[in-house]
Amino acid sequence: xxxMPKNKKQNNTKSKIIIPIxxxxxxxxxxxxxxxxxxNNLYTVMKVPDFELTDQNxxxxxxxxxxGKVYLVEFFFSKCPxxxxxxxxxxxxxxxxxxxxxxxxxxISIDPENDTPELLKQHAKKIGAKSPNxxxxxxxxxxxxxxxxxxxxxxxxxxxxxxxxxxSGMIALVDQEGNIRCRYNKENMPILYYxxxxxxxxxxxxxxxxxxxxxxxxxxxxxxxxxLKD
Numbered sequence: 001x002x003x004m005p006k007n008k009k010q011n012n013t014k015s016k017i018i019i020p021i022x023x024x025x026x027x028x029x030x031x032x033x034x035x036x037x038x039x040n041n042l043y044t045v046m047k048v049p050d051f052e053l054t055d056q057n058x059x060x061x062x063x064x065x066x067x068g069k070v071y072l073v074e075f076f077f078s079k080c081p082x083x084x085x086x087x088x089x090x091x092x093x094x095x096x097x098x099x100x101x102x103x104x105x106x107x108i109s110i111d112p113e114n115d116t117p118e119l120l121k122q123h124a125k126k127i128g129a130k131s132p133n134x135x136x137x138x139x140x141x142x143x144x145x146x147x148x149x150x151x152x153x154x155x156x157x158x159x160x161x162x163x164x165x166x167x168s169g170m171i172a173l174v175d176q177e178g179n180i181r182c183r184y185n186k187e188n189m190p191i192l193y194y195x196x197x198x199x200x201x202x203x204x205x206x207x208x209x210x211x212x213x214x215x216x217x218x219x220x221x222x223x224x225x226x227x228l229k230d
């Protein structure tokens with residue numbers, strides 16, 4: 001039996017070495033492209049739930065009115081002594097940083113019996129809200145509770161006296177087409193909502209009312225600007 005020529009053996013050996021290297025290189029390129037995609041693109045969570053409520057100027061504001069704008073949605077109440085002032089302060093900071101007529105904020109009161117349009121107007125003035133697109137909304141409490149459920153943002157049960165004014169510090173980001181959007185975390189999973197709270201640590205794991213860190217505020221500014229450019 002003839003033996004394989006020496007140069008053919010060498011070529012086969014080189015091929016066996018080169019092919020795995022090329023495969024590994026392509027794998028790393030694919031991972032890099034994937035990481036870049038997750039970093040630079042925002043996930044579409046769902047369509048924003050339809051809403052129609054009354055703002056601080058006694059004007060009906062609907063989800064359709066907000067089409068064409070990038071906006072944030074939060075649930076709060078004006079007499080809240082804990083997380084709401086923190087959220088309001090962070091929203092004010094974002095408002096100043098964005099400073100665009102195509103940006104808005106929707107702050108929905110979970111205490112509509114007290115938060116009348118007149119009182120919400122005073123509250124808007126008190127916290128220094130500037131934009132005509134920052135709407136402090138009030139209406140029927142059952143309607144608002146149901147709306148929070150549709151957003152999947154926690155609001156306490158109206159019938160539970162100890163829970164009815166509890167609520168989440170989460171914020172929804174909505175794009176110009178009325179889609180709730182979010183970025184991906186380090187594990188490339190969508191975060192769904194952003195936090196309006198302050199934290200004791202840069203990583204945002206230890207909530208603290210007077211915490212000096214607010215990581216989600218910074219990434220919200222980035223993501224709002226990203227959507228405004230789209």
